[in-house]
Amino acid sequence: MDFSDILASSIHDIKNSLGMILNNLDDLITSPENHIKDPRQTRLLQDEARRVNSNLIQLLALYKLGHAELVVHVAEYNLEDFLDEVIADNQAVCNALDIQLDQSCAPDLSGYFDSELVRSVLDNAIGNARRYAKSRILLSADHENDGLVIRVEDDGTGFPARFIGRLDPTHPLQQGEGAGRTKLGHYFSAQIASLHKTSDHQGYIQLKNGHQLSGGCLELWLP
């Protein structure tokens, strides 16, 4: 057993513990018998635990990718339903931060992807956007240029110029000098995007500024 295998198996354990922490936190917050002085603190606690969790998911996915064990389960999903779930998952913490989180998407739009992997990409993008957004994060999905694009944008100051453009899945860690977890997140997202491919198209991540909102916009393009 090499170190990465040990790491991978510990991650499962840590994830289970985190699951329990998250569930108990939820009980703590929602139980009417508890009088928590500052509910915002518990929300942020919950949010940090979920950040750890999503980081672990990314690590595990990247580990599997390195061992050629990552299997992509592509299925068809209705985008409105899917984005509804992503929003439900992230709503509480955005509320706590006073950030409005919503989506716009045609009700009959559907796409083909691995829901768990794409969910991680979007959770990660929302986690980023939350740190830069002034008051709003917008999720949207559309059918454009023969492909599906899912966007996560905010009304903050936008990405620094050196980030703009298509992320290269082979060397994204060299791009930019952002915080460590942003870089890992971008690397992960670019990898996941590129795993979605058809015979003549491949998914990718593109960063830009000022799409519908004024701030940064992460685009996940899927074939």
Add this chain to the structure above:
Amino acid sequence: MSREERAASIILRGVENTRMPAGLLSKTYLVIDDFPDMRAAIRSIIRSIGATQVDQARDGKEAIDLMQKTRYDIILCDYNLGPGKDGQQILEEARYRQLIGVDTIFVMITAENTRDMVMGAVEHIPDSYLSKPFTKELLQKRLEKLYARKADLQTVNKALMAKNYNAAIAELDRLISTNPKNLSELLKLKAETCITTSRYDDAKEIYDQVLDAREIPWARLGLGKVQFYKTDYPQARETFEQLIAQDPNLILAYDWLAKTQSALKEFTVAEKTLQTAVKLSPRGLKRQQLLGDLALGNGDSEQAEIAYEHAVTLAKNSVLNHPALFAGLAKSKSANNKHTEALKVIADIGKKFQGSDEAAFYVASTTALVKHSQGDTEGAQEAMHAAEAAMKDLGARAQDHLFALEMATTYSELDETDKAAALLHQTIANNHDEHECLAQIVQICSKAGIEYDAEKAIREIRQHVVKTNNAGVRLIKQGDFDAAITLLREAAEEMPANKTINLNVAKAIIMKMEQAGATSEDILAVRHYVERVQGLAPGDWRVADILLRLRQLAPKASGE
């Protein structure tokens, strides 16, 4: 906003978030997880949504026991439950024993390390997968969507459960015409229903239409199935090979490719295909069994032993456990010169399936083979006679081609070639349009080298049956129902276990009654032929169609 105001708004929004469709609150829930903490956590999430009827089970046994008492609406089941059944086996057993129906929402909860195993499942796919850990909000949203989807399909599902396929298709057409957001789910369901009822051209039309817009695996796979059922095997093979080239992880495509290769009598290639498939997804019981069967037939007894070992282990907690798996394991062990181990496996059959006639038959037939390989001619003869007696005890079930082929194999190994040939001949007559069974017969004959030209016999018998059928249809068209019925009845007595012929007699009598009115004698006759077919294949859709027509003719007399 002050801190207090913000807190209040959070709580308010929280309340708003937990507003669920009223229907979901009154449902009965079952939570299955081996960790008490996890069970309690999931239960408290469901309770916080507002539902009150939440039961819990810690393992498969407890879950199945509870399902026998209560018909649950929503089941949340962890895949990994420690020793005993896993979540997939619970789902399998619950559906197999009809403890849950298509209207039940079954959510499989997975962890990262079990996700691939679960998603490789072929049959019995849950309504949804949920990765641990999940938030309350996600579960809530998921249940809302699943509930809405089931509500949408309520009429369709009711019709499907009643096997009223025409009504199901009519309702699906109505839903499809409203251009809903789950359009492709509806199209897929409609195409599958068309395949179930042998309306292959209708199914093909749907798949072609979907594929025109985009290359979509389920539609391409469906197209391959249509090609297979229409016996266009070379085309089907190409389709499944193309699917695998596009996505080497698409397990279903391997299963269908192997089926197609077997139908083309390419048994060695079919074995290779399944070898690749079990490497990708080793937990499929039927796949392992099929691989064992193929390998044993190909004389690849080492591969056969491995596959049957897997199958027997997987079947341990499964409702699909069957003496044939042990018989296969014993035969392959014996072929590998492990006769003592083989006899031990056979002894296990008797223990595992006490009092089962089928098990008694497999014990005897397999013992005969093992003793024969050991050179114990007397013991082998004795066991063979026991197998013949056990076959008699099976009554009408002995006509099932599984038993007939098992017995024929035993005969041919023990050099009783005349008996083997006679039994195979009868089996061909009973299954003239079941291509997989016919392919197996060819394989048995070529392996045993018996003096029986199976391919020629199949051709002749098929011609004979088709000729009789056509003559019957012609007489019906001419309005001479009595002559048609007499002709088809004669054929049915000649081939009492031929489903198609029995159903054709029943249909001819029904058409006569639709023209000339129902008589109790005719109704009894229809029921006689229908029961024959039901005894052989309880799920045959053609039976449901005939019973429906019978009900329309004579609502009371049909006794349904």
